[in-house]
Amino acid sequence: MHKPLLTTEFLDRARTHYGDDEAVVATTGERFTYDELGERADRFSAALQERGIEKGDRVAVLDPNTHYHLEAAYGIMQLGAVHTPLNYRLTPDDFEYILSDAGVDAIYADYDYAENIEAIRDEVQTETFVTNDSDAVEGQWEEFDDVLEDAGTEYDRPEMAEDEIITINYTSGTTGDPKGVCRTHRCETIHAYLTVAHQQITDDDVYLWTLPMFHANGWGHIFSVTGIGAKHVCTRGIDAGEIFETVRSEDVSYMCGAPTVLNMLTSHYEDHEPETTGEADVRLATAGSAPPEATIRTVEEEFGWYMKHVYGATETGPLITTADARRHFDDDSDDRFRIKKRQGLAFLGTEIRVVDEEGTDVPRDDETLGEIVVRGNQIMEQYWEKPEATAEAFSDRVEGYYHTGDLATIDENGMIAIQDRKKDIIISGGENISSIELEDTLFDHDAVADVAVIPVPSDEWGETPKAYVVPANGDPDDPGVTEEELFGFTRENLAGYKAVRRFEFVDELPTTATGKIQKYELRQEEWEDEERMVGQG
Incomplete structure (x- = not known):
């Protein structure tokens, strides 16, 4: 027997079996049951449909981990439209690229980030702009809760197939322009099933949203936690x-x-x-x-x-x-x-x-x-x-x-x-060196709070490791440790050819919103005067 695997069924199941149970603890202090979450998603579906959104259209969500994100995501998917979450740490130019690349027709943006969309709204094809606090945002934005109230709960849910694209997640762009990762109902559903199994998610779980919802749909937890009937606890940072x-x-x-x-x-x-x-x-x-x-x-x-x-x-x-x-x-x-x-x-x-x-x-x-x-x-x-x-x-x-x-x-x-x-392997004098091994060693030093190691040009070795160090005392000008001491520490704990000889003390490391260190930025800075970003030697 074949039954289509659809992302809409996660919220449908929760409403059927856990309608009266608490679904969401909002950042505003409000609490919503699964029936209430479902009704708000229905109203967003109806509102989007009234504004011309159809199956296959892309609708963007720019939001920290609030209840609005969950409502918008399911409201979008119930129309067969494509949920396109955005990294809220990007710049207006980044948003212009993504909205144009995906051909986004409508966007919901949290009030803290809407100004970055307002700055480029004339440059994109997007026509519908919704926020959760229009008074806090310049420009013409519709108020999310007013939109829901005016819309009602009736909408036409189209027929959907499991092989149709339902989400586009843009890569973090650590190696160039972001790419839109297209995922089908089937991909998302099976991933959610796997997450439930391997992460041992059950209906009495209380899930705290410290992982960005935009990142691969919060690793699929917008589906798995909802479908199993567990509770979402939202955050704004x-x-x-x-x-x-x-x-x-x-x-x-x-x-x-x-x-x-x-x-x-x-x-x-x-x-x-x-x-x-x-x-x-x-x-x-x-x-x-x-x-x-x-x-x-x-x-x-x-x-x-x-x-x-x-x-x-x-x-x-x-x-x-x-x-x-x-x-x-x-x-x-x-x-x-x-x-x-x-x-x-x-x-x-x-x-x-x-x-x-x-x-x-x-x-x-x-x-x-x-x-x-x-x-x-x-x-x-x-x-x-x-x-x-x-x-x-x-x-x-x-x-x-x-x-x-x-x-x-x-x-x-x-x-x-x-x-x-592949791009971060350090090849020094013909020897492969793992930056992870170097970072793990430096992490063991009491004066190191955070560290990233990359290859930098070396006339002698082609490449040599360099460590960007966030000192434990928070002061890169007076870090409480010398470069010589850290070199000696790596020399003592690693093979001689792996010892780190170059250091730079910094306030913080460049990261994506999901906490990944953007070594690409550090490499660009170090190799900008070279013909290529690999050592020759």
Whole structure:
């Protein structure tokens, strides 16, 4: 029997089985049941339809993690229109590019960010502009709540097919112009099912929105948390003190946190020693590059939370692996840190390979480096109107697999461990050096709060590592440690050729809204006088 997999069914299910149960704790202090959330989504659907939005039209959402984002997302998708969330940390020029590239017809923008749309509204085809506080925004904007009140709840939901595009998520642009990642109903639905299974989401979970909803639809949690009937707790930003307080007061049981968020929580905990849980046990998911072992240890042993390390990319759903493989470690053993720092095993129904330049699988010796390629039902359909980029992404080394650009080893159990991005490998004097290994070592120094290591030009070696260091005392002019001391620290803890000899102390590192360090910006600055961004030597 075949039944179409549609994203609209997540909210439909929650309304059917959990209509009277609390669905959303809003940043305004309001609380909505699933019936109320559903009615507001219906009204937004009706309002968009009245303004000419049809199936297949792109509608953008620019919002921090508020209830408006959830209502708008489902209101858009119920029309078969394409939910196109935007990174709120971008510039007006970035928004002009994305709105034009996607051909967006309508946008809802939070009042804190609407001015960046107002600045370019005459340059784009978008005709409908809605915000949640029109008094706080210059220009002609409709008020979200007034729009809902005037619209009513009746709208025509079109027939939809599971292979139709329903979301476009733009990449963070760490390597150039953002690309629109097109995902179908089927992609999103299967990814949500996988997230429910591997993240162990249940209807009594209370999910705290510390991960941006715009980022791969909040890793699909706008679907999985809703469909399972759990509770959303919304936020307007990241504040460590507020996170701890909300975890306690709302009995939060599940949340996500990029390594930068974990650093903030760790620093706040060391300074204030807050209560870290309410009545519920807390599990936290972090993604991408593994946090330092010291951070994992603090989260688990001091906070009393359980950490799940997952991995993926916007193009892959994003989640495709998990290090939460409990048959491979003992919860009470320090050996678990070695496992949890890995990106881990493939999700159900997902095929992960690590291949060499010829597309041949590397040995499972946990030493040989190769690129991670993946195929699975949660992988994107295509890049929006970029057939050449799409073809390259699926055919570079191995035909039919998405090529992540991440370099990794794989062990005897098929568990991967990322060593670097292809563009971030440091080749110094012919030797490959992992920037991740250097960063992990420097993180262990008490004077280092955050660090990014990139290759920089060297007349002698072609490339040499350089570390951008955020000092623990917060003062880059007087960091409490010298470059010589940090060099000695790396020399003592690493092979001699890996020692970091160049440092720059900074206030902060450039990051995307999801906490990924934008090494591309640092590399551009260091290599701007060179013909190419790789060393010759």
